[in-house]
Amino acid sequence: MGTRDRLLAPLRRGAPPDATARALAAAFGSDSLTPSLFAPDLLTHVPLDRLQETVDLLRERHGALRNVRLQRDLHRLNFTHGTEVVWARTDADGRLTTLVTGPGAILARNEAPAAAPPAVPAPTRADTGAPPRAVVPPPTRAAGPEPQAAPPIPPVPVLPPMPTYAPTVPAPAPESSSGPASAAPLAPAAALLQRTVIAYAAATAVELTIPFLTDTATGWTLLLLQAPAFAWFVLRTAPAHTLPPWFRLLPLLPAAAAALAAARALPLLGPGLPWTTPGLPEIALFCSMLGLAAWTYHRTLPVRPSPSAHPLTLSSPLRGGLFALSEGGGPAVNRYAEDSLQPGGARYHRYAVDLVQLGEGPQWRGRRALGLAPASNERYAIHGHPVLSPCDGVVVTAVDGLPDHDPYAPRADHPEGNHIAIDTGRALVVLSWLRQDSIRVRRGQHVTAGTLIAAVGNSGNGTEPALHLRAETRTTRPTPGSGTGLPFRLTELRGDPLRGRRFTVPD
Numbered sequence: 361m362g363t364r365d366r367l368l369a370p371l372r373r374g375a376p377p378d379a380t381a382r383a384l385a386a387a388f389g390s391d392s393l394t395p396s397l398f399a400p401d402l403l404t405h406v407p408l409d410r411l412q413e414t415v416d417l418l419r420e421r422h423g424a425l426r427n428v429r430l431q432r433d434l435h436r437l438n439f440t441h442g443t444e445v446v447w448a449r450t451d452a453d454g455r456l457t458t459l460v461t462g463p464g465a466i467l468a469r470n471e472a473p474a475a476a477p478p479a480v481p482a483p484t485r486a487d488t489g490a491p492p493r494a495v496v497p498p499p500t501r502a503a504g505p506e507p508q509a510a511p512p513i514p515p516v517p518v519l520p521p522m523p524t525y526a527p528t529v530p531a532p533a534p535e536s537s538s539g540p541a542s543a544a545p546l547a548p549a550a551a552l553l554q555r556t557v558i559a560y561a562a563a564t565a566v567e568l569t570i571p572f573l574t575d576t577a578t579g580w581t582l583l584l585l586q587a588p589a590f591a592w593f594v595l596r597t598a599p600a601h602t603l604p605p606w607f608r609l610l611p612l613l614p615a616a617a618a619a620l621a622a623a624r625a626l627p628l629l630g631p632g633l634p635w636t637t638p639g640l641p642e643i644a645l646f647c648s649m650l651g652l653a654a655w656t657y658h659r660t661l662p663v664r665p666s667p668s669a670h671p672l673t674l675s676s677p678l679r680g681g682l683f684a685l686s687e688g689g690g691p692a693v694n695r696y697a698e699d700s701l702q703p704g705g706a707r708y709h710r711y712a713v714d715l716v717q718l719g720e721g722p723q724w725r726g727r728r729a730l731g732l733a734p735a736s737n738e739r740y741a742i743h744g745h746p747v748l749s750p751c752d753g754v755v756v757t758a759v760d761g762l763p764d765h766d767p768y769a770p771r772a773d774h775p776e777g778n779h780i781a782i783d784t785g786r787a788l789v790v791l792s793w794l795r796q797d798s799i800r801v802r803r804g805q806h807v808t809a810g811t812l813i814a815a816v817g818n819s820g821n822g823t824e825p826a827l828h829l830r831a832e833t834r835t836t837r838p839t840p841g842s843g844t845g846l847p848f849r850l851t852e853l854r855g856d857p858l859r860g861r862r863f864t865v866p867d
Contacts, residue, residue, distance in 0.1 A: 379454045381428045384435055384446065387456065388415055389425045399450075399457040414461065418444055421723065549823045550733035550768045553602065557732065560598045563590075567614035570645070571621035579638035580618070580625035582646040587615035589653040596660055597693055600860055601684040601716055602733075605726040659692030662856055663701070663710055665847050672787055672831050672848035674750040675809045676865045678742075678816075681717050684728065684862045686826060688713035693859035696830075700845060710845030712830035713857045714822065717742035729824070735767055742816050743825040744795060749782060749811040750829070750850075751789050756838050757781035760799040762819045770821040777820025779828075780813055781840045788838045792828040793820035 387397050393412050395403060419425070423440030437444045447460040567590055571583045594611035625633045665671075676683070691698035700710035716728045719741035724730070730739040737743045760778050765771055778799060779792040795817025801807060818825040832843035849856065853863040 378430060380448050380450045380456075381430060381435055383450050383454055383456050384437065384448055385425065385428045387411075388418065388428075388437055397456060399453075399455045402455075402457055402459070411459075418461070548768075549770075553599065553733055556599060557603065560594055561610070564594070564610050564614065568617045571614075571618040572624065574625070574639065574642055575633060576638050576642075577625045577633040577635045579642035580621055580633065582638055582642045583621075584615075584618040586646045586649040587618045589649045591615055593649070593653050593656055596656055596858075596860060598860075599686070601686050601718070601728050603727070656692055658690075660690045660858060662690055662847055662858075663697055665711075669833070669844075669846055672751075672784075672789075672846060674789065674829075674831070674848050674850055675748075676850050676852045676863070677747050677750045677791060677827060677829060678715060678717065678745060679748060679865045680867045681741075681745075682720065682726075682862060682864050683715050683717050683742075685857055685859050686714045686716050686728075687859055688861070689856065689858035706841070707844045708832045708841050709830060711847045711857075712828060712845065715742070715827040715829060716740075716825075717745055718862065733768060733824075737764060737767060737818050737825050740767070740825040742827070743818070745816045745827075746812055747791060747794065747814045747816055747827060749807040749809055749813050750791075751782060751784050752808050753782040753784040753789065753806075755780060755801050755803055755805045755807060756783045756788070757790075757840055758799055758801055758803050760794075760797060763796050764818045764825075767818065767824045770823055771819065772821060774819070775821040776840060777822075778814070778817065779820070779840065781838070782807060783834065783838045786834055787846050788832045788834055788840070788843060790828075790830050790832065790840045792830075792840075793817060793822050793826060795819065 383397060387393060393408055393415065395408060398408070398411065418437075419439070422437075422444065426438045426440060429436045429438065433447075435446050435448060437446060444461060447458065448456055449458040451457050567587065571580060571587075574580050574583060591611035591614065595608060598607075598611075600608055622628065687694050687696060689697065691701055694713075696706075696709035696712040699705045700707045717740075718724070718726050718728050720726070724741055728741055734740070758780050759776070762771070762774055762778050771777060776790075776792045778794040778796060779790060780794065780799060780801065782789045782791075791814070793816070794814040796819060798815035798817065799813065801811075801813045807813065816825055816827050820828060822828060831846040831848045832840070833846050835842045847856075850863070852865050853861060855861070
């Protein structure tokens with residue numbers, strides 16, 4: 361079951377098949393589509409070959425269709441190796457008039473008008489290999505100046521319509537005669553991430569060999585004692601969220617290698633090594649690694665706040681999956697904390713965190729993206745994930761309309777991107793980098809914890825799709841960036857929000 365599918369209520373087992381279910385079964389169960397399955401209005405906007413391509417991609421990913429079940433106003437397509445939730449409608453003749461696949465089906469169900477418009481295709485990005493997708497068309501935006509915060513509205517506002525997004529399961533990037541698409545030059549930030557991962561892997565390889573190179577049993581003892589410190593340092597500072605789960609086991613291998621070296625260092629299977637003064641390299645490595653671990657421990661803790669800055673307790677703004685903090689904690693593991701300590705740095709960012717999702721199923725295998733640094737937003741598990749309000753309060757800022765940029769091409773002119781600020785009465789909670797045209801709240805509106813407010817995008821100065829979350833002290837005119845950073849904790853996360861920590865939030 362996909363992570364976003366769990367946002368939906370349980371299946372209505374035993375419900376009789378309806379006309380929409382029969383139409384979906386005919387469309388996704390046949391090898392080739394026929395125009396008789398779709399209403400003419402739908403085929404006017406979406407050519408039959410585009411619909412065929414979408415169906416083929418889903419069957420290629422999940423296998424053959426087994427059955428279709430009604431789930432509230434949605435339908436769940438159960439395939440041999442997976443499931444897919446769709447929002448679909450049919451006309452009086454049983455022909456499909458609307459078809460939205462993927463997590464956008466949930467939002468389409470919530471915001472569907474009385475007469476749902478036909479689905480239209482989103483443009484296909486040939487350079488990223490993203491497949492075509494069917495979406496409900498967003499409302500037309502009039503040309504004008506740069507997007508600004510929405511004006512105040514009455515105390516009981518009417519929610520604006522929220523356009524829906526329905527990306528299908530991303531297909532692998534196409535290969536050309538010159539090689540795979542991933543061979544293209546990486547962006548500087550992506551290349552830095554790649555070099556960082558290689559550096560950690562190289563350090564681990566060195567740690568695996570040095571216990572076998574010492575010529576004294578005392579030196580082997582020092583190397584054995586420093587191995588856990590090295591493992592702790594890597595687990596705390598390495599970008600483990602960018603790699604498969606098994607990467608977290610690699611730093612433990614040097615400790616195991618040092619233990620295996622006991623057969624050479626101690627008189628177990630042979631003469632052993634002498635208990636003499638260890639060499640200078642062993643002493644230097646032991647002292648440097650323990651000192652580095654101690655320094656890292658001190659620098660990864662959140663900056664000590666003022667005595668009057670009592671931490672907030674927030675609910676997770678993301679639900680239905682496994683999530684990780686890609687930024688969070690002290691300056692050693694949080695670029696926002698490091699920047700806030702510099703002269704003239706943004707103090708309101710001091711305790712900010714970035715949240716990413718770790719996908720489930722055979723496609724994702726616990727990774728936050730399909731690749732180390734893919735060039736398409738759709739290849740990140742969190743992209744398009746619904747965002748809920750983490751607290752009760754009043755919306756004081758709701759900026760929308762900024763486009764989502766490609767990964768590793770952040771917007772320096774609009775660092776917040778599309779964002780929402782909620783005034784709790786004693787603090788300001790800011791959620792940034794939201795998806796274009798996904799915000800469904802307005803300035804002046806009261807929200808409660810758990811209210812659906814937007815979707816995750818990539819519209820700010822982040823390198824990849826993520827949810828940027830922070831809290832600030834409240835000022836006389838509460839606006840994002842007007843206060844100083846305020847520490848907070850998430851009720852679903854044990855301990856402080858530190859980089860690399862993971863937590864699961866149920867539906």
